Amino acid sequence: MHRTYVKVLEDVLDANGTIAAANRADFDRADVTAVNLMSAPGAGKTTLLERSLRWLEGVRVGVLEGDVASTLDADRIAHLHVPVVQIDTDPGFGGECHLDANMVRSALPSLPLDELDLLVIENVGNLVCPAEFRVGEHHRVMVSSVAEGEDKPLKYPLMFRACELVLVNKIDLLPHLDFDLDRYLQNLDAVHPGVERLLVSAKTGEGVEAWREWLVRAATREAVPA
């Protein structure tokens, strides 16, 4: 059973890479920077986007929302008056646990790419498979909630290694958690030494300005490693 499964998944990953390259070419042709935003369920991706995408100086933003079910997140983003397209992963296989390049490709015709500078792709909440499937993005960013515990980098190393920026979210909860921030950052550096990190609270807004500045730099292709 497993051998066939692994073989097909390898083929799927090869095919995925080809489609991801096509997506990337489309983004580059339209001069759009694409950011793949990943996290565990409930880490605060959507709330962070609500906080950060409004009035991003000089940057025209679009959002692609991946979800297993419901349009709750897309509805929240629509309130920001930015173009948003929902990808429902359910028709695939009882709910795919990640976005792949083909799902993103199928959504591109619904987005006015030529009128955008930045496309944020909010992935399905999952710390495993999204890290394995490139979708054509320029940057991979993850949101890691302190409520999830300080051991998460060690338990899901591929995800923490795949990202160039880690948004350490819900820091407003630190006084109420058994969470050793220093140990968490040591764990982070153990799996991805020196990876850029920003401490943020989507709830209070603390640290969000630095993340907004990161997005503006990414959209204008300044000084953010590709």
Add this chain to the structure above:
Amino acid sequence: MHRTYVKVLEDVLDANGTIAAANRADFDRADVTAVNLMSAPGAGKTTLLERSLRWLEGVRVGVLEGDVASTLDADRIAHLHVPVVQIDTDPGFGGECHLDANMVRSALPSLPLDELDLLVIENVGNLVCPAEFRVGEHHRVMVSSVAEGEDKPLKYPLMFRACELVLVNKIDLLPHLDFDLDRYLQNLDAVHPGVERLLVSAKTGEGVEAWREWLVRAATREAVPA
């Protein structure tokens, strides 16, 4: 691409069902109740087990730990002086995002089934795929942390429907969160009407006694729906 993928996954699910039935037969032969414990990453499964498995009156417990990487959880459970076996899902495919029946089957020879009454199978942290793969368990229980937000039942309905008991964890954080417990419970009932739920805090111990009693009833096969 997708058609082949779905077909193979259907075959995998069929094969998985066959192996799950074999596991279930082994559990029944040894008179062991198996509980599949699922949640998002960082919802508190391991901490809850640390709180609840010690001195479970008259019940001999074993634990099977599924993780993508690291033996952190297995090490924590080992401190309880109960038999624990680690399943590392990494060799499969860059880290499987769930346990399947075959992985559990491969671990059974390492467990003294005949000396156990209860086997808790701690799944990989993920709200999608674990719900799709039976492993031969008698009961499926999930841990849902209030830190993840009140919309989670609507966003991951398959998981919330698959379970017969939802442990609503981290209720000690309620005063510090924008979390409407009534709305969460309405969302839960919308996807799984009337499902049994226990409000718990693995940190303070609140509600944990009721979960311990549930486990004892399950282990002695009393009054818990199969």
